[in-house]
Amino acid sequence: MTLEIALVLLILAGALLLFVTEWVRMDVTALMVLSALAMLGLVSPADAVSGFSNAAVITVLAMFILSEGLTRSGIADIITRGIQHVAGHGEARMIAVFMLVSGVLSAFMNNIGVATLMLPVAVEVARASGIAPSRLLMPLAYGTLLGGMMTLIGTPPNLLVSMTMVEGGVDAFGFFDFAWIGLPALLAGTAFVALIGRHLLPKTDTTATISGQRDLRRQYSLQERIFALRVPADSLFVGKTLADTALPTSANLMIIAVTRHGRTEALPDRKKVLQAGDVLLAQGRRDRFEMLRRWNSLAIEREAPMLLARLWEKSAMVEVVLAEDASIIGEPLRHRPFREQHGANVLAIRRGNTIRRTRLSNMTLAAGDRLLLQCAEDNLDRLGESKEFTAVARLTETDLKETYQLDERLFVLRVPKDSELAGTTLAENRLGDAFDFRMLGIFREGEVTEWPSSDEVIEGSDLLLIQGREEDLDVLRGLQQLEILDDAAPYLDVFELGKLELVEATMHPRAKLEGRTVADLKLRERYEVEVAALWRDGESRRSGLGSMALKSGDAMLIVGPKRHLSLLNDDEDLIVLTPVHAKPVDSSKAPLAGAFMLAMVAVAMLGWMPISVAALAAATGMVLTRCLTMDQAYAAIEWRTIFVIAGMIPLGVAMQQTGAATYLAAGVLGLLGPFGPWAVIAGLYAFTTAGTLMIPAAALVLIMAPLALSLAVELGVSPAAPLMAVAIAVCASLSSPVSHPANILVMGPGGYKFIDYLKLGLPLQLVVFLVAALLMPFVWPL
Numbered sequence: 001m002t003l004e005i006a007l008v009l010l011i012l013a014g015a016l017l018l019f020v021t022e023w024v025r026m027d028v029t030a031l032m033v034l035s036a037l038a039m040l041g042l043v044s045p046a047d048a049v050s051g052f053s054n055a056a057v058i059t060v061l062a063m064f065i066l067s068e069g070l071t072r073s074g075i076a077d078i079i080t081r082g083i084q085h086v087a088g089h090g091e092a093r094m095i096a097v098f099m100l101v102s103g104v105l106s107a108f109m110n111n112i113g114v115a116t117l118m119l120p121v122a123v124e125v126a127r128a129s130g131i132a133p134s135r136l137l138m139p140l141a142y143g144t145l146l147g148g149m150m151t152l153i154g155t156p157p158n159l160l161v162s163m164t165m166v167e168g169g170v171d172a173f174g175f176f177d178f179a180w181i182g183l184p185a186l187l188a189g190t191a192f193v194a195l196i197g198r199h200l201l202p203k204t205d206t207t208a209t210i211s212g213q214r215d216l217r218r219q220y221s222l223q224e225r226i227f228a229l230r231v232p233a234d235s236l237f238v239g240k241t242l243a244d245t246a247l248p249t250s251a252n253l254m255i256i257a258v259t260r261h262g263r264t265e266a267l268p269d270r271k272k273v274l275q276a277g278d279v280l281l282a283q284g285r286r287d288r289f290e291m292l293r294r295w296n297s298l299a300i301e302r303e304a305p306m307l308l309a310r311l312w313e314k315s316a317m318v319e320v321v322l323a324e325d326a327s328i329i330g331e332p333l334r335h336r337p338f339r340e341q342h343g344a345n346v347l348a349i350r351r352g353n354t355i356r357r358t359r360l361s362n363m364t365l366a367a368g369d370r371l372l373l374q375c376a377e378d379n380l381d382r383l384g385e386s387k388e389f390t391a392v393a394r395l396t397e398t399d400l401k402e403t404y405q406l407d408e409r410l411f412v413l414r415v416p417k418d419s420e421l422a423g424t425t426l427a428e429n430r431l432g433d434a435f436d437f438r439m440l441g442i443f444r445e446g447e448v449t450e451w452p453s454s455d456e457v458i459e460g461s462d463l464l465l466i467q468g469r470e471e472d473l474d475v476l477r478g479l480q481q482l483e484i485l486d487d488a489a490p491y492l493d494v495f496e497l498g499k500l501e502l503v504e505a506t507m508h509p510r511a512k513l514e515g516r517t518v519a520d521l522k523l524r525e526r527y528e529v530e531v532a533a534l535w536r537d538g539e540s541r542r543s544g545l546g547s548m549a550l551k552s553g554d555a556m557l558i559v560g561p562k563r564h565l566s567l568l569n570d571d572e573d574l575i576v577l578t579p580v581h582a583k584p585v586d587s588s589k590a591p592l593a594g595a596f597m598l599a600m601v602a603v604a605m606l607g608w609m610p611i612s613v614a615a616l617a618a619a620t621g622m623v624l625t626r627c628l629t630m631d632q633a634y635a636a637i638e639w640r641t642i643f644v645i646a647g648m649i650p651l652g653v654a655m656q657q658t659g660a661a662t663y664l665a666a667g668v669l670g671l672l673g674p675f676g677p678w679a680v681i682a683g684l685y686a687f688t689t690a691g692t693l694m695i696p697a698a699a700l701v702l703i704m705a706p707l708a709l710s711l712a713v714e715l716g717v718s719p720a721a722p723l724m725a726v727a728i729a730v731c732a733s734l735s736s737p738v739s740h741p742a743n744i745l746v747m748g749p750g751g752y753k754f755i756d757y758l759k760l761g762l763p764l765q766l767v768v769f770l771v772a773a774l775l776m777p778f779v780w781p782l
Contacts, residue, residue, distance in 0.1 A: 007658075043657070051645060056162070057649075059159050062619040064110055094129065098139060119746065122137055123137070133749060135198060142734055147186055156645065182728075185728070227485070256494065259279040285542075319395055321371075348404050380394070419460060506554065518545045535749075592627055593627045652706045665707060687704075697733060
């Protein structure tokens with residue numbers, strides 16, 4: 001092994017590690033690979049950036065635009081809507097129709113785009129037929145993956161394999177050469193799923209998935225979290241707005257409707273002023289609401305100055321300055337994680353001349369912010385060594401009073417001996433989460449416990465030193481005064497009468513929403529609708545949604561008036577699965593879009609010009625004829641995929657030029673060579689299949705294709721068979737939701753769990769392997 005080979009293999013191992021662990025984004029990993037190869041002299045500067053002008057990259061980029069043009073022109077919608085007339089009502093027939101149609105479309109369109117387009121259609125057909133969407137959505141996703149195996153442009157791995165052949169000096173695959181294996185694989189896979197594999201799909205009570213608002217509420221178990229509250233005549237909330245009551249924020253309740261004098265207002269504005277006798281239909285955790293009401297039993301004591309002085313004797317008060325590169329910059333303050341990481345309570349934030357002492361969790365932190373912290377004496381060194389802060393200064397009691405006026409926001413609560421709060425922890429009673437109170441200390445039997453932890457148990461007769469607003473205690477008393485009605489059923493007619501409706505939606509694969517919270521969607525502000533529940537990992541989540549970070553595959557249940565929900569159809573970040581009113585698609589440009597696609601295919605097949613030029617010309621034609629706008633074209637491109645391919649292409653070049661591919665091929669031959677060439681190809685297929693569980697498809701094919709080419713040279717056989725094996729194995733990434741975005745897309749709407757993909761995906765991958773193993777010796781002989 002030479003030094004160059006060792007360095008290339010080291011870079012390859014590092015890239016695989018980062019792809020598997022996701023410590024770094026995959027596109028950044030690819031750029032790191034490119035930079036390392038160039039700086040170490042393993043490839044020339046020209047080769048290092050050659051990926052950005054590579055014909056395969058240009059073709060992939062153009063195909064994203066062409067696929068979007070077909071969708072926006074309405075031609076794909078015409079095809080998918082026609083499914084409703086031919087799918088029938090039998091489950092096996094519907095599975096076959098959806099898999100075949102999605103497969104044929106994916107041969108010429110981006111498979112993620114096809115899955116996005118057909119997802120709402122599949123949900124609608126399933127519910128109209130009285131079967132669970134879970135019986136159709138996974139087969140739909142698998143159909144798009146198998147269909148992508150049929151043509152050169154069906155999926156980026158096919159183009160990259162063909163590119164490797166060109167660069168290796170051998171004849172590349174033609175446009176429909178992949179169909180010799182891809183079409184039989186699609187037909188065999190469809191037959192297997194429709195006749196046998198569908199019995200491996202999760203079974204759901206069909207009554208929970210048929211059309212209707214009542215059934216959506218039942219599917220998400222929404223009524224389990226709905227209860228009614230009445231505002232009594234002597235309530236502190238009379239004359240207050242919904243926002244003043246803190247019901248939506250502190251109690252985490254969504255007010256679905258307000259009934260007054262027999263008239264119901266659905267999803268009222270938070271500026272709605274309450275009157276005596278109002279009935280509020282609320283959705284949320286009733287047990288947590290009851291827990292908050294228990295705090296009403298606490299009484300304010302007038303001992304704060306004395307107890308505060310005792311607490312200061314045992315605590316250190318310091319001011320720290322947030323560093324420019326602090327990990328919490330740009331994030332809202334989260335008290336519990338901060339306390340656990342730094343061993344300190346945040347009591348105030350000073351920014352310039354402005355000091356904030358309450359509602360700190362609503363403030364986004366910025367570099368240079370000064371945080372007032374309370375901590376133990378022995379924790380000062382820990383704060384001083386932290387890279388999160390540029391300065392740590394201890395404050396005197398005078399500083400606290402003159403600069404921060406901290407004593408103005410301090411009060412003491414006494415816990416009665418018979419209080420229901422006795423025996424609960426600070427985490428369980430949720431006072432700090434609900435009202436942004438900070439528990440600075442607990443005084444018990446003459447002893448003081450400073451900055452108590454979240455698992456500290458409250459006892460009767462405790463004195464609690466609190467930082468916060470005394471007026472929030474009036475809110476607690478108002479919560480206690482609300483009457484919980486025994487039966488909320490009479491007020492649920494807000495759904496039956498059509499004043500409120502429900503729709504399901506999931507995130508568009510191109511949307512940059514993963515990791516953002518439900519509150520960040522701002523659906524209330526933009527559309528006057530609310531997220532009522534979220535479906536994840538086969539379970540419904542119905543509380544604490546505002547702060548819940550979104551994940552790929554989540555399905556959301558959104559509630560609102562019909563006229564407002566219809567606006568969601570135009571939101572490009574969401575795919576509405578059950579639209580209340582689907583706006584008709586303008587299909588006047590469909591013939592033009594279809595003509596450009598057919599022309600591109602014909603030109604590429606006849607060899608009149610390279611497919612990269614033909615695809616780019618067709619995409620340009622679609623923009624010029626207004627099948628889509630240039631802004632829509634830019635948005636359609638999966639730039640992360642483009643950068644992964646462009647960044648990893650130099651690695652394939654380095655593997656060939658340094659001999660690293662030959663070195664690895666020799667190792668594979670030493671292991672499998674004695675069993676013959678087909679055994680080596682089968683091993684290559686199996687290794688590639690395993691790689692799809694961890695490595696992005698584009699990156700995987702750029703690693704495996706040079707190895708396959710070197711194996712062909714060492715074996716003295718045609719490179720077509722081993723390279724086709726790599727292409728098929730990468731495309732048939734069926735056994736994991738994370739192996740392809742199309743699999744993730746249907747996860748939430750179908751209510752699937754990880755195990756469901758293994759149950760059907762592994763047998764289906766075996767079917768594809770058997771088809772390839774039977775046909776390849778005849779189609780691509782050695």
